[in-house]
Amino acid sequence: MVRGDAEAMPLTSSLVDVTWVALVRVVLSRASWNLARNVITTRADPHTLDKSCSSCWWESTEQLSSAHDGVDSKMRPLFPSLAALLLAEPVAAVHLTGYDFIVVGSGAGGGPLAARLALAGHKTLLLEAGDDQGGSTNYSVPAYSARSSEDEALAWNFFVRHYADDERQARDFKTSYRTSDGGLYTGLNPPRGAEMLGTLYPRTGTLGGCTAHNALVAVYPHRSDFEYMAALTGDASWAPDKMRKYFVRMERNRYLLPGAKGHGYDGWLGTQTAPLTIPLQDPQLLSLVSGGAFALGNLSEAVSNLGTVLLGDANADSARRDAEGGYFQTPISTDGGRRVGSREFVVAVRDAKKKDGTKKYPLDVRLNCHVTKVVVDESGDEPRATGVEFLDGAYLYRASPRARSGGKGVAGSASARLEVIVAGGSYNSPQLLKLSGIGPKEELARFGIRLVKDLPGVGSNLQDHYEVAVQGRAPAPFASVADCTFRDDPDEDPCLHRWQRPVLGNRGSYASNGLAVAMLYKSSASKTGKYDVFAFGGPVNFRGYFPGYSVNITARHDVFTWAILKAHPRNTAGSVTLRSADPLDVPDIIYNYFDAGAEADLRAIREGVRLARDAFRRQPLVAMTEVLPGDGVRSDEQIEAYARDTAWGHHASSTCAIGRDDDPMAVLDSSFRVRGVKGLRVVDASVYPKIPGTFTAVSTYLVAEKAADVILDQNK
DSSP: OEETTTEEOOOOGGGTOOOHHHHHHHHHHTHHHHHHHTSOOOOOOGGGSOTTOSSOSOSSGGGSOOGGGGOOSSOOOSOHHHHHHHHSOOOOOOEEEEEEEEEEOOSTTHHHHHHHHHHTTOOEEEEOSSBOOTTSHHHHOGGGHHHHHTOTTTEEEEEEBSOSSHHHHHTSTTEEEEOTTSOEEESSSOOTTOEEEEEEEEEEOBTTGGGGTSOOBOOOOOHHHHHHHHHHHOOGGGSHHHHHHHHHHHEEEOSSOTTOTTOOSSSSEEEBOOOTHHHHTOHHHHHHHHHHHHHHTSOOSOGGGHHHHHTSOTTOSSHHHHHHOEEEEOOBSEETTEEOSHHHHHHHHHHOBOTTSSBSSOEEEEOSEEEEEEEEEOSSSSOEEEEEEEEEOSSOSTTSTTGGGSOSOEEEEEEEEEEEEEOOHHHHHHHHHHHTTEEOHHHHHHTTOOOSEEOTTTTOSBBOOEEEEEEEEOSSOOTTTTTOOOOSOGGGOHHHHHHHSOBTTBOGGGGSOSOOEEEEEOOTTOSSSSOOEEEEEESSOOOOOOTTHHHHHHHOSSEEEEEEEESSOOOOOBEEEOSOSOTTSOOEEEOOTTSSSHHHHHHHHHHHHHHHHHHHHHOSSOOOEEEESOTTOOSHHHHHHHHHHHOBOOOOBOTTOBOOTTOTTOOBOTTSBBTTOBTEEEOSGGGOSSOOSSOHHHHHHHHHHHHHHHHHHHTO
């Protein structure tokens, strides 16, 4: 919950404390259910598949889906995995052999890459630190994306610093503290003796990685992102037209008529937009959505013309989209109104069967497997990655809110004949490289880690998009969400009931991520001449991340938020550094907000705030009361101070950057190879030397697809 309009209430551990006696009783009472759920089963959902697809790699619709038919109407119980931990028999240490490739991490980078390598016939091992939550309501329902990010079954909670200076960091109402009694406080007035933790940065440990909890936004990056990559590396395979082909290959478009240039219709990633019936049945929401069109100058007549405006394509394959921006429904990664991502691709390939019932593709997925080190053979002229070491066990990593129950794990290892590919994301990939002796030699020496390769760029160059909130309160709840309770039981939530029982394929409000429209705006600070502000809006109370935000975001149904995202920020001063040599410890993460390029970035944010305010002002029907930034924030200086104090991000990138051969800070070459270590690559959002586009999921899927082609070509 939020105190007032801009301060989060303190949240303490007393809200969730239980005694061990009660905990054991709960665990044992659910034992049989939990043990059954620990056996991963998957079934196809025929409703989400095109049975007539003639150019797909699969032979039947049963190969391209997962446990959707078996989704429970209620969430999993609070402690499903604890029963398994208490009741399961001890697991013996293993050494896995016979693999061509090992991929570490199943998110937007590692999941599709592992699937592609297996489709090409290579025996591939995909290692994931979490389990599979694909059968849960929190995973499947698009409107539950915030809930999924705080679901203990898959959450990894990092607390990051936006500023190194405590005084600057403390100005953010989202800053959390550990209190002297072990509780948690979030807000502007921490109790005496509280330890500053930082700002919550939700990540995940589950099959699918952060594609299992993100806001599903599937917006294609700017062409200029790939023009830059091609120019930087001299590698023409990064050219915009060549990268677009990967999008065509992976997309399964469901919101455009077939044949649209630059789109795919037979791929593994479903893309849709929210049903237009949502705003059309909600006069207040329709008015506020029309305000965005008026503010951009896209609408000058009756509100009834709004449908025509929103029929444009936010992912159009044209330079005009980048140069002019516009007003669009936001494409999201759903199919049939359900979340889809790298998990569905992985499961489809892993579980595909030949006609005789045997395994069709050589993909093995090992869950609850936390990789602790890349094994490197240094006997030759150049170090070579030959495998990994890992710990088997659930909730081992201390970013998990269940880490205290996870134990120490059981040691194991795996070897790869050809390559190891690290795809842990922009926090965990640099952490794993450093733990393996690959990184800045001074940092490794501080923790007694033997140096394999001095690469000073590992963990540096951390970047993110800046985001700030502009919020208004309507005089009445929005009709589209007024009856939505965001509960676990459809009998207590009409909107969940509708989502589970769609009418003519329409799953209602829960088929949306809640932020369904976007203004793409070119500010006066744009350094490329392309749009650099992405303002996405909807009837949610979203002001960034803090413990409990997933409850706060839907606690009121009369708040509309425009979230202002600054694309292509200029700051590259962030870092991910080791806290210890313990692979289960979380790293220190600091962004150093506005350390470089502050004047231009703040100017763009300021213009975005005024654009959102204009959207509120110019809509015709609803008397909105501004909540954030508030009436006292009007001048340029006040808006910039508001941005400095409250900005957040959730697109960590660029910590294992590709670069030129003569750049000492370059970690990778243009083929994703770790410099100075054979047989080792990184494939995730950390590879981009400059953060791409506006939302990074599609950008990361693209590097996964490209890396698959590169790796297969170089291992012929």
